[in-house]
Amino acid sequence: MTIPRILVVDDDIEMRQMMTQFLHKHGTIALPAATEEEVAAHLEGGRVDLILLDVMLGDESGLDICGRLRQDQDVPIIMVSALSADHQRMEGYAVGADDYIAKPFNPELLLARVKAVLHRTRRSSSLVHRRNTKTFTFAGWTYDAKHNEARAPSGVQVSLSRRETALLRVLLANPHIPLTREEIAAALDVTGEAGPQGDGLGRAIDVLVGRLRAKIEVDPKHPLFLRTERGVGYVFAVDVMEHDR
Amino acid sequence: MTIPRILVVDDDIEMRQMMTQFLHKHGTIALPAATEEEVAAHLEGGRVDLILLDVMLGDESGLDICGRLRQDQDVPIIMVSALSADHQRMEGYAVGADDYIAKPFNPELLLARVKAVLHRTRRSSSLVHRRNTKTFTFAGWTYDAKHNEARAPSGVQVSLSRRETALLRVLLANPHIPLTREEIAAALDVTGEAGPQGDGLGRAIDVLVGRLRAKIEVDPKHPLFLRTERGVGYVFAVDVMEHDR
DNA sequence: GTGCGCACGTTACAGCTTGTTACTTAGCCG
DNA sequence: CGGCTAAGTAACAAGCTGTAACGTGCGCAC
Numbered sequence: 324m325t326i327p328r329i330l331v332v333d334d335d336i337e338m339r340q341m342m343t344q345f346l347h348k349h350g351t352i353a354l355p356a357a358t359e360e361e362v363a364a365h366l367e368g369g370r371v372d373l374i375l376l377d378v379m380l381g382d383e384s385g386l387d388i389c390g391r392l393r394q395d396q397d398v399p400i401i402m403v404s405a406l407s408a409d410h411q412r413m414e415g416y417a418v419g420a421d422d423y424i425a426k427p428f429n430p431e432l433l434l435a436r437v438k439a440v441l442h443r444t445r446r447s448s449s450l451v452h453r454r455n456t457k458t459f460t461f462a463g464w465t466y467d468a469k470h471n472e473a474r475a476p477s478g479v480q481v482s483l484s485r486r487e488t489a490l491l492r493v494l495l496a497n498p499h500i501p502l503t504r505e506e507i508a509a510a511l512d513v514t515g516e517a518g519p520q521g522d523g524l525g526r527a528i529d530v531l532v533g534r535l536r537a538k539i540e541v542d543p544k545h546p547l548f549l550r551t552e553r554g555v556g557y558v559f560a561v562d563v564m565e566h567d568r
Numbered sequence: 569m570t571i572p573r574i575l576v577v578d579d580d581i582e583m584r585q586m587m588t589q590f591l592h593k594h595g596t597i598a599l600p601a602a603t604e605e606e607v608a609a610h611l612e613g614g615r616v617d618l619i620l621l622d623v624m625l626g627d628e629s630g631l632d633i634c635g636r637l638r639q640d641q642d643v644p645i646i647m648v649s650a651l652s653a654d655h656q657r658m659e660g661y662a663v664g665a666d667d668y669i670a671k672p673f674n675p676e677l678l679l680a681r682v683k684a685v686l687h688r689t690r691r692s693s694s695l696v697h698r699r700n701t702k703t704f705t706f707a708g709w710t711y712d713a714k715h716n717e718a719r720a721p722s723g724v725q726v727s728l729s730r731r732e733t734a735l736l737r738v739l740l741a742n743p744h745i746p747l748t749r750e751e752i753a754a755a756l757d758v759t760g761e762a763g764p765q766g767d768g769l770g771r772a773i774d775v776l777v778g779r780l781r782a783k784i785e786v787d788p789k790h791p792l793f794l795r796t797e798r799g800v801g802y803v804f805a806v807d808v809m810e811h812d813r
Numbered sequence: 814g815t816g817c818g819c820a821c822g823t824t825a826c827a828g829c830t831t832g833t834t835a836c837t838t839a840g841c842c843g
Numbered sequence: 844c845g846g847c848t849a850a851g852t853a854a855c856a857a858g859c860t861g862t863a864a865c866g867t868g869c870g871c872a873c
Contacts, residue, residue, distance in 0.1 A: 327744070471757070484859060485757070499572070526821085527861050533822060534860095544822090551821070553869075729830055771850085772832050778851060779831090789851090796850070798840070 328352045329437065330365050332385070333377040333403070342375065346437070359388050371398055373437060378404035378415070390418040401437065403428070459495045460564045462548065464539065466491060473539065486511065487535045494549065494559035503556040504528045532557055573597045574682065575610050577630070578622040578648070587620065587678070604633050616643055618682060623649035623660070631663050638664035646682065648673070704740045705809045707793065709784065711736060718784065731756065732780045739794065739804035748801040749773040777802055 329346055333339045334357045346353040354371070356362050358380070365371055374392070378385040389400055402415040405426040415423040424433060459466045463476030471488055473481045483491065493502070493510045507528050532551075536543040550560045574591055578584045579602045591598040599616070601607050603625070610616055619637070623630040634645055647660040650671040660668040669678060704711045708721030716733055718726045728736065738747070738755045752773050777796075781788040795805045 486860070488757075525862065529821065530823085530861075533824095536822095553820070731831070770833065774850065775832070775852085781851095798849070 327372040327437075328354060330354045330356055330362065330371045330374045330398075332356045332362055332374060332380070332388075334358070334380045335377070338377070342433070345434070359383060359391075362388065362392075366392075366398070374398055374400045375433075375437070376400055376402050376420075378402055378406060378411075386414055386418050389415070389420055393418065403433075458566045460566070461495070461498075461559075461561050466495065468492065475539075481538050483535070483538060486531055487538065490531055490535055491539075494557075495563050498559045498561065498563040501552045501555050501558045507556065528557075572617040572682075573599060573615055575599045575601055575607065575616045575619045575643075577601045577607055577619060577625070577633075579603070579625045580622070583622070590679070591682070604628060604636075607633070607637075611637075611643070619643055619645045620678075620682070621645055621647050621665075623647055623651060631659055634660070634665055635663040648678075703811045705811070706740070706743075706804075706806050711740065713737065720784075726783050728780070728783060731776055732783065735776055735780055736784075739802075740808050743804045743806065743808040746797045746800050746803045752801065773802075 329352065331339055331342050331346070331353050333342070336357075339355050339357070343353040343355050354365050356365060362374070376385045376389055380388070385402060385404070389402065392398070392400065399421045402420040402423045403426060404411065404415070404423070457468050459468065464473065466473045471483070473483055473491070475481060489511050490507065493507060532549060533543070536546055536549050540546045540548060548559060548561045550558050552558050574597065576584055576587045576591070576598050578587070584600050584602070588598040588600050599610050601610060607619070621630045621634055625633070630647060630649070634647065637643070637645065644666040645664065647665040647668045648671060649660070649668070703713065709718065711718045716728070718728055718736070720726060734756050735752065738752060777794060778788070781791050781794050785791045785793060793804055793806045795803050797803050
């Protein structure tokens with residue numbers, strides 16, 4: 324889903340063509356429609372990312388259509404109308420429109436609003452993969468994934484490097500499960516460079532584990548959390564709790 | 569689902585207790601069972617991550633039980649048996665066992681196999697979040713997410729730093745969508761440090777964008793792909809195709 | 814138990830990456 | 844055209860990260 328598909332609903336041919344062409348020029352796919360039936364057909368037939376809906380469609384009211392669409396769809400809707408009084412705008416928002424633009428409008432402005440709405444709605448769905456905003460607790464420690472802060476039971480704050488953070492996250496996500504070096508490396512996006520000699524994947528993970536231990540283990544010589552599974556890899560051998568926020 | 573729950577099925581009390589205690593000592597929850605009914609009860613009543621199944625259960629054959637379990641369950645099963653001849657092992661695997669251990673066995677070995685099986689099966693479900701193994705194409709360029717390699721239309725290979733790679737990925741995942749600096753920063757796991765003066769978030773992203781441009785744009789002065797949206801952020805203004813492998 | 818071998822722990826170091834700062838350049842408004 | 848703000852760019856220093864080399868301890872065979 325790369326190029327946004329915008330349904331342009333207006334019964335005035337000229338206006339429809341103007342909008343369609345303009346949107347085309349700016350890298351979107353514009354689908355013209357004049358009646359509610361055509362709208363329905365497009366919605367059933369394929370993906371629609373945004374609807375530009377004229378308020379006055381012959382004898383039908385765009386407001387009604389908008390209201391109906393909103394009952395079973397959550398495609399964003401921008402209302403377009405010659406009626407620009409405040410109470411008329413309010414009506415638009417009342418039936419669930421995401422934005423309300425008065426005719427005549429500046430095409431650039433329309434584009435900006437279209438982008439804004441698309442941006443808003445895409446973000447909330449599959450855009451930039453949602454960040455982990457959880458907090459983890461293990462054995463008195465807390466790790467706040469949102470602010471990347473680890474805090475010891477004593478309250479002392481520990482700052483972890485990027486890699487250390489990543490490692491900790493992988494471990495927290497897989498407590499009690501032995502992870503091989505290869506798995507850890509994969510999760511850390513290490514391009515699996517085979518070591519020069521038969522070591523397959525150097526000792527980078529070992530060193531990284533050592534560094535993390537130095538920071539979170541009371542006695543790195545005798546690790547409590549980040550234990551090694553000889554011949555296998557490493558385990559986070561402690562129960563982990565996750566909270567939201 | 570942290571601590572593995574292992575169902576130990578054996579009609580010999582001593583053997584059952586031995587195994588149960590041993591498994592307990594090693595951080596698992598062992599659930600004893602002697603008959604097929606008890607097995608069924610456990611499977612219905614709660615989570616079971618692995619079944620250790622003795623082949624000779626009174627007059628019932630563990631093989632039959634295994635076959636029946638396999639019809640509607642995919643809980644991993646390790647067969648345990650005094651019968652160690654090859655054809656007997658084959659029978660075990662034939663009815664769907666994941667492993668087959670001969671009695672008398674070394675407890676440590678049992679543990680190792682248990683872990684191995686758990687590891688195998690857990691991995692295939694929710695373990696370490698699957699890596700992105702796609703290849704992206706845009707305007708003649710290819711980017712292989714698996715090997716972190718970008719290749720120019722000319723065939724020249726470009727090496728990207730970690731951050732640059734991450735930025736490129738974010739952009740590839742959101743083509744044609746303007747991303748604010750804040751969004752990019754969030755996706756890159758930047759701990760949103762507010763800049764010293766009112767810049768809110770320094771110019772780190774700007775610089776990073778510049779560096780990526782220097783590598784992938786023909787003429788960084790006039791970017792084709794990674795365009796800036798003045799007052800907003802940056803867009804990857806080109807169509808992107810994704811292939812698997 | 815004793816010795817050997819291998820896997821892991823640890824340290825040091827060099828190279829690269831990365832954020833900052835400061836300055837330059839470009840777009841936008843009147 | 845002039846002023847303003849945003850973005851591009853270069854240089855730098857700090858810090859991170861992987862490699863290599865060496866130390867240590869566990870497991871296994873005898």
